[in-house]
Amino acid sequence: MLRMEIALFFVLLFVAIVYFSAGRKNTLLHRTFSFLLVATLVHLVFDGATIYTVNHLETVPVLLNDILHRIFIGTMILIVYLFYQYIAILVEEETGKPRKLDAAARIFLAVAELGALLLPVHYAVTPSGNYSDGIHASVCYITTAFYLFLCVWLFLRNWKQIDPKKKFAIGAALLIEVCVSLLQALNPTWLISGMGLTLMTMSFYLTLENPDILRAELTEQKISMLYLKSQVNPHFLYNTLDTIRIQAQLNGDKKVADLLMRLVDFFRLSVKVNRQMVALDDELELLEAYMDLMCYRYPELVCHYDIDPDLGGVLVPNFILQPLVENSLLHGMKNKGYRGEVRISAKKTADGHMEIQIMDTGSGFAEGKKEAIEQMLLNYAKQAPKLEGNSIGLLNVQKRVKLLCGREFGLWYTENIEGGLTAHLLLPVEEEENEKIARAAGRR
Numbered sequence: 001m002l003r004m005e006i007a008l009f010f011v012l013l014f015v016a017i018v019y020f021s022a023g024r025k026n027t028l029l030h031r032t033f034s035f036l037l038v039a040t041l042v043h044l045v046f047d048g049a050t051i052y053t054v055n056h057l058e059t060v061p062v063l064l065n066d067i068l069h070r071i072f073i074g075t076m077i078l079i080v081y082l083f084y085q086y087i088a089i090l091v092e093e094e095t096g097k098p099r100k101l102d103a104a105a106r107i108f109l110a111v112a113e114l115g116a117l118l119l120p121v122h123y124a125v126t127p128s129g130n131y132s133d134g135i136h137a138s139v140c141y142i143t144t145a146f147y148l149f150l151c152v153w154l155f156l157r158n159w160k161q162i163d164p165k166k167k168f169a170i171g172a173a174l175l176i177e178v179c180v181s182l183l184q185a186l187n188p189t190w191l192i193s194g195m196g197l198t199l200m201t202m203s204f205y206l207t208l209e210n211p212d213i214l215r216a217e218l219t220e221q222k223i224s225m226l227y228l229k230s231q232v233n234p235h236f237l238y239n240t241l242d243t244i245r246i247q248a249q250l251n252g253d254k255k256v257a258d259l260l261m262r263l264v265d266f267f268r269l270s271v272k273v274n275r276q277m278v279a280l281d282d283e284l285e286l287l288e289a290y291m292d293l294m295c296y297r298y299p300e301l302v303c304h305y306d307i308d309p310d311l312g313g314v315l316v317p318n319f320i321l322q323p324l325v326e327n328s329l330l331h332g333m334k335n336k337g338y339r340g341e342v343r344i345s346a347k348k349t350a351d352g353h354m355e356i357q358i359m360d361t362g363s364g365f366a367e368g369k370k371e372a373i374e375q376m377l378l379n380y381a382k383q384a385p386k387l388e389g390n391s392i393g394l395l396n397v398q399k400r401v402k403l404l405c406g407r408e409f410g411l412w413y414t415e416n417i418e419g420g421l422t423a424h425l426l427l428p429v430e431e432e433e434n435e436k437i438a439r440a441a442g443r444r
Contacts (some may be wrong), residue, residue: 001419004192004194004195005044005047005048005051005194006045006422007049008046008194008444009013009041009045009048011198011202012037012040012041012044012201012202013041014043015035015037016037017036018037019205019209020034021271021356022407024196026406027088027406027407027408028079028089028408029086029089029407030091030347032082032085032086032089033086033205033209036079036082036083036086036201036204037201037205039078039079039082040197040198040201041073041078042075042080043076043079043194043197044073044194044198045077046068046071046072046075046193047072047191047193049068049130050068050069050072051073051191051283053065053068053069053129054069054123054130054132055129055130056175056294057123057125057130065121065123067119069121069132069136070116070117070121070136070219071137072114073115073132073137073139073140074113075118075141076107076114076140076143076193076197077109077112077113077116077140077143079197080143080144080148080177080197080321081105081108081109081143081147082146082315083147083151083173083177083200084105084147084150084151085102085105086149086204087154087155087170087173088101088102088105088150088154088207090162090166090170091154091155091158091162093407094158094162094163094166094381095158095161095162095337096378097158101150102155105147106414108143108147112139112142112143114150115136115139116136116139116140119135119136119139120134120135120136121134121136122134122135122137122251124188126189128189129189129191130189131188131189131191131444133188134403136204136246140193141181141185144177144181148177148181151170151174152174152202152416153407155170155174161355163381163382164211165207165208166207166208168207169203169204169207169208172207173203173204174199174201175198176196176199177196177197177199179196179289180192180193180195180196180199180220181193181196184196184265186427193371201333204363214244215356217293231319240316243259243296243297244256244259244260244263246373247259253387255322258259259293259296260295262289262292262293263289263293266286266289266290266293268362274390276317276318276402276404277315277316277317277318278312278315278316278318279312279313279315279316280311280312280313280314280315280346280354281312281313283316283318283319283320283321284305284307284312284321284344286321286322287325287344288305288320289321290322290325290326291325291342294338295330298304298333298338298339300337300338300339301338301339301340301341301342302340302341302342303334303341303342303343303344304341304342304343304344305343305344305345306343306344306345306346306347307344307345307346308346308347308348309431311346311347311348311354312431314354316356316427316429317397317400317401317405320358320397320400320401320425321344321358321425322393323345323393324344324393324394324411324423324425325358325399326393327393327423328342328358328360328362328421328423329342329360329362329393331362331366332360332361332362332363332364333360333361333362333363334362335362335363336361336362336363340360340361340420341361342358342359342360342362343355343357344356344357344358344359345358345359348429349426352429353409353426353427353428353429354426354427354428354429355424355425355427356424356425356427357423357424357425358418358422358423358425359416359421359422359423360421361418361419361420362417362419362420362421363419364415364416364419364420364421365413365415365421370413370415373394373413374412374413376395376398377393377394377395377398377410377411377412377413379412380395380398380399380402381399381402394411397411397425398410398411399412401425401427405428406428408426409427409428410425410426411423411425412424
C-alpha cells in the first residue's frame, strides 16, 4: 500500500513541475488549483507516513503517530475544501452568479480543522491491517460528505449553464471522489483516500489546467486574430482608396500624401501579429490612423481621446480597439449618416485596473440585438470562433481578453442616456511589464 502512495506522489510531483513551469495568469481559479496541487502533495507525504506508523504501533511512539495522523486528517479536510472552492469558482465564471456558500464552507473548515487538531485519536487493530477510527476519523468522513454535497448541489443546480468540457471535468472529479470515499468508508483497511484525491486533482489538470490546452487555445485565438486582420473590412479599404482618388482629382497632392501616409500607417501597424500583447500607446497609434481616415472620409464624424498618460505603457491584447470602434461606426453611426461623435477614454479604476471606454452618439442597439450581444459576450467560451458575420470583432476581442488577461476582465456594453452605446473594456495593469517597456524605451 505504501508503494502506491509513493507512486502517486511522484506522478503528482511531475504534474506540479510541468504546471508551475508553464506559467499562468494570477487568477483566483489558478491560485485555487495551485493550492489544491500543493496541498495534495503534502497530504500524500503524510498519507504514506501514517500508513507505515499505524501498522507499527508497537515501535512508533504514540505521540508521533498522533501528530502525523492529525496533519494527515487536517490536510485532507483542506483539500476537499479547495475541491469545493475550485468547482464554486468555475460555476461562478460560467453563470455569473456570486458564490453564496463560501461563508458556511469557511466556518465548517475552521471547525473541522479544530476537530482534527484537538479530538482524541484512536486506532483499530485488525488482522488485515490497522487504521485510525473513532471520533477523530469521523471528522474526516463528515467533512468530505459535507463538501461533496455542496459540490453536487452546485453542479446539478447550474447544470444547463456549464460548458460541456467543464461539466465533464467536474462530473468526473465528483464521481471519482464519491466512489473512493464510499469504498474507503466500507473498507477502512484499504487506505485509498490518497488515490481518490490524486485522481480528482488529475481530472481537473487533464481537462482544464493542462498547459498544452492553454497553448492550443492561444493558437486558436491567434489564428482567429490573423484572419480578422487579413479581412480588415475590404469595403473600408476600397472606399478609402476611392476617396483618395477623388481627392487627387479635386485638390493638390499634399492632402493626398497625408491620406496615403495615414493609410500606410494603419496597415503597417495592423500587421504586427508577432506579439500577443502590445503597449496601449501602440494600440492607440493604430486606432488614430484608422479614425483619421474615417473622419476625413466622413467630415461630420468627430473623434475625441481622453487617455490617462500614465497608462500608455500598459500591455493590452494586440488589435482589440479597432474592431470595437469599427463596430460602433458600422452599427451605430452608419444609421445617422456618420454624423456624430466617438469618444475613446482610458482611466484607472478604483481597484487598480484599467477601463477603456468607446462611446458613440449613434443609433444604439437595434431591436433584439442587445440581448443577443449580451448572451454572446457572457457565453463567449461556448461560442465557436467566428470567421464571418457582424459579431466577429466583438467575440474575438472577448475571447482573447479572457484568455490572455483573465476571466475577471472583458467586454460589455451599456446604453447612453443621450443616445448611442458605450463599449467598456476592463483590463489589468501589469506594473512589472510596464517597467520593462519603460526600460526598453530608455535604451532606444
